[in-house]
Amino acid sequence: MSADQLRESAAAPPRWNPTTAWNNQLRQLSKQRQYREALTLYRHMLRSSFFPNTFTFPFLLKSCAFLSLPLAASQLHAHVIRTGSQPDPYTRSSLINTYAKCSLHHHARKVFDEMPNPTICYNAMISGYSFNSKPLHAVCLFRKMRREEEDGLDVDVNVNAVTLLSLVSGCSVATHLTIGVCLHGCCVRFGFVTDLAVANSLVTMYVKCGEVELARKVFDEMLVRDLITWNAMISGYAQNGHARCVLEVYSEMKLSGVSADAVTLLGVMSACANLGAQGIGREVEREIERRGFGCNPFLRNALVNMYARCGNLTRAREVFDRSGEKSVVSWTAIIGGYGIHGHGEVALELFDEMVESAVRPDKTVFVSVLSACSHAGLTDRGLEYFKEMERKYGLQPGPEHYSCVVDLLGRAGRLEEAVNLIKSMKVKPDGAVWGALLGACKIHKNAEIAELAFQHVVELEPTNIGYYVLLSNIYTDANNLEGVSRVRVMMRERKLRKDPGYSYVEYKGKMNLFYSGDLSHPQTKQIYRMLDELESLVKEVHPPNEKCQGRSEELLIGTGVHSEKLAIAFALLNTKSGTEITVMKNLRVCVDCHLFIKLVSKIVNRQFIVRDATRFHHFRDGICSCKDYW
């Protein structure tokens, strides 16, 4: 035994082969996902002159892949080459995978092209292309793989479930949907749709492309489902705004005997936030505590968001204050919460606090900050923050920020400034930017700028009826009847129809849904009696057709049986005094109702929160038959 070897065995007292002992430690660390520690250990290993073998590198490469460390990866690659012997398939597939995960798919391909490849290397390269969203590259390689499989030459190549799974997961944006559909066909032809993991990846693929119906079809055809399947479907519905479907699938899941985990509850919580379903949200919170997920930062943020959106700022703040580590996402949730409900000052204070606590603001949090300013009428402070965004934090404002600032200026009546801001934009304004301007024109009755805004907005979003309605209303205010009929003709030509407006209130875990003039609710009689009473009380304090002072009170009290009014009457009938009432509205809250709600709130001394759910999609998932919901 050489002196070196003796010294080595003394330094680390392993049983027989020192390399095996080191490798075992690496395996342990890798299993426990302690990737940084694995790399540190490797540094120790190098210092104590050991000889890495074929089992050493895959663990280390996996660590680099997870931590996305391209430099460390290429160093390791050099070490692999230095060992002299040809790398085995496992090491090569790890190299390919690591380069791909570091977004270096060209390097990965170089490794791939060095020699003939067995199945795992093909799979690694295919999944690498998918990871970098290059599904066409992946498909080309798949074709090559099939040819080699058929030739049956010296290397063992077999298309397997992992191959298809990797291919499918590469089509996770809508632009790649066509390829995804073809690959779905491949999965069927090759007999892999029955494979659980493959089917799961198909569900996920469709969900990410925004095709929830197709995802649901795959989901329904599956004979076996595991936790991943349910989660893919639940979070898929949640991400695409189909909040009610989330709750449906969740209860189906509970019936099927699969128990939920943190990911499931996250999807459910986000659905509750979008529905304003605080009661269900509370139940889920209890479930979270019971299952011991209370510390999960994802869930805590979702919880803060849910309470904030439902108007329960006290509870949102409690949960927020009690979370230990606060990320930008946590701050965004709480800032947005105060912003939505008009507490702009608090939102800005929180933002400053966030900066002080050394959390770097991102683009998203600025959207919340700017919109908080515009909700609270803090025009100039909003503009300051907008400037700071680029100057102080180096964040390029996107169209989503410009639309907030246009809204900010627009609400303050500074329409020309808003127009100039749009003209000065470096990025192309989207529909939302012009739409915000159009909305401002409605408030300040400026038909001229409205026409300019409308021209742009119909070009960008020709099917968004909201804008047609807005312009038509602006013309109505300006007594421009010719304009009104022109817009009507446009809408008819383009076959656009307005969705019926409806409102709903969550009560005892059920959605109570109302259309305007609705007579189908079981409590209809009491509701209308209550509404009559409210109307006469309101007329007492505020005689009809009398204009009021101030911006939001310019409006008259409408006499129609609006869905919001029915929802409020229902809530007053059924809930205890002192509790807040959250009413959800699919379209913008009817202007006639603003004052009505405000006055009723004063008269009965209850707080109402009417949430504008315009941007949520759940009104599209067929809330049509009210019977299912009460």
Added chain:
DNA sequence: CTAGGGTTAG
């Protein structure tokens, strides 16, 4: 080589 996760105006 291997499927699921929080925040975003109008």
